[in-house]
Amino acid sequence: MDLRIRSIAYLAEDINGYELVDPNGHDLPRFAAGAHIAVRVAGGVWRDYSLWNDPAERRRYCVAVLREAAGEGSRQLHERVRPGDIVEVSWPRNHFPLAEDAARHLLIAGGIGITPIMAMIAELKRRRADFRLHYCTRSPEKTAFREELSLLAALGCAVFHYDGGDPAKGLDIAALLREPEPGTHLYYCGPTGLMRAAAAASAHWPDGTVHFEFFTGPAAAAPAALADDRPFIVRLARSGGTIEVAVGESIAAALARRGIAVRTSCELGYCGTCLTRYLAGEPDHRDEILRPEDRAQYLLACCARARSGELVLDL
Ligand code: FES
Known part of the structure; x- marks a missing residue:
């Protein structure tokens, strides 16, 4: 479908937020927390972006895009797109849904991986569910949604972890996940290092309680060619x-x-x-x-x- 960029907002250093609406003001297809859409600018490459707004909103899709030197899709959005432009958008898809039967939700976000988690938080607040967010970034300046989440931090439902670029100074994921509490479901999304650490630390969690979604980040790279590769x-x-x-x-x-x-x-x-x-x-x-x-x-x-x-x- 073709959607109009209604607004572009600065969310944090190198991260812009894009608000997409139907050009004729119609409702958009429904989505659930954790969903993503694919976006294409001017016939270029399709790229997937998680929706961060409240799934109860029917009139807009909101995505946040990190500018990456090697990312053609993110560069096009940051450099070419202006409010009022039309972009091609897929229907929402969801490989990262919230569990319905969890007693508690433990959320870990790294960098731009906060985007699906923001939609989850909106849904969990509506359900009055028990949740806690650990949000890992390099610095406050690189932290999207910092203001929105500070209220949750003040209530003890969110913790910011700034590592200054050295993950060893950030959240101790192994310690956090060592003893799963019965009824708790874990969700994580972030750059490769965080994904690996969370996967290793939650390997002993009960089946069906661990949910995750990959996204790219500065640490992501295509699998390397090997010396003995053959046609x-x-x-x-x-x-x-x-x-x-x-x-x-x-x-x-x-x-x-x-x-x-x-x-x-x-x-x-x-x-x-x-x-x-x-x-x-x-x-x-x-x-x-x-x-x-x-x-x-x-x-x-x-x-x-x-x-x-x-x-x-x-x-
Ligand atoms: S294009 Fe993403 S896994 Fe192949």
Whole structure:
């Protein structure tokens, strides 16, 4: 759908907020806390952004965008878009919903990872639910929504952790998650280091109580090429034909060369947009998000390679 940028706001150093509305003032498709939309500027790249406003609001979508030197989508929004412009927006999707049956919610946000958590907080306040936020950033100047969250901090529901760029000086995630309280659900979203630390520290939490969403950040990088990478063949089971994937090329890029579009967003192996089913062959998964049961059937076409000479894709 085409939506109009109604306003652009400064939220923190290098972080702008964008308010999107229907050009004719209609209600927008509903979303639940934790949802994201994909946004595209002037026919450029699609990028996913979490919605941070209250899901009860029907007339606007609000996203926050961190300017990243290597991020084409974020650069376009920061540099090219002005209030009044029209951008293309997908319907909301949600891979990071709140649990309905939790007695307590423990939220950990790192940097721009605060965005889905803000929508969760709006929903949890409405439910009068028991929650506590730990918000990790480098400094107060880089902390979006600081004013809004200071009231929660004063009430003891939110804690700011400024690490000055050294995670060792920030929140001790291992200590925080060491002893899960019965009925508590954990949610975390942030840069790669925080995601790894939270995943390791919550590995012993009961099944179904840990929820997370990846996003890019200064620490995110595409999986590195390995010295023994070899070209391999991709066979298309439904459309027929084979394509060679060169060293240094992704499956998604090789498919695009042949005019076969696999939708991508992060191109770094963390968002799941390029999820593709395979039918035969042995992938070399180079992402950190697929679960073992997913890996038996799916690969991420932006970063997986092959251990076998050939992979058969369900395309
Ligand atoms: S495009 Fe994000 S995981 Fe492949």
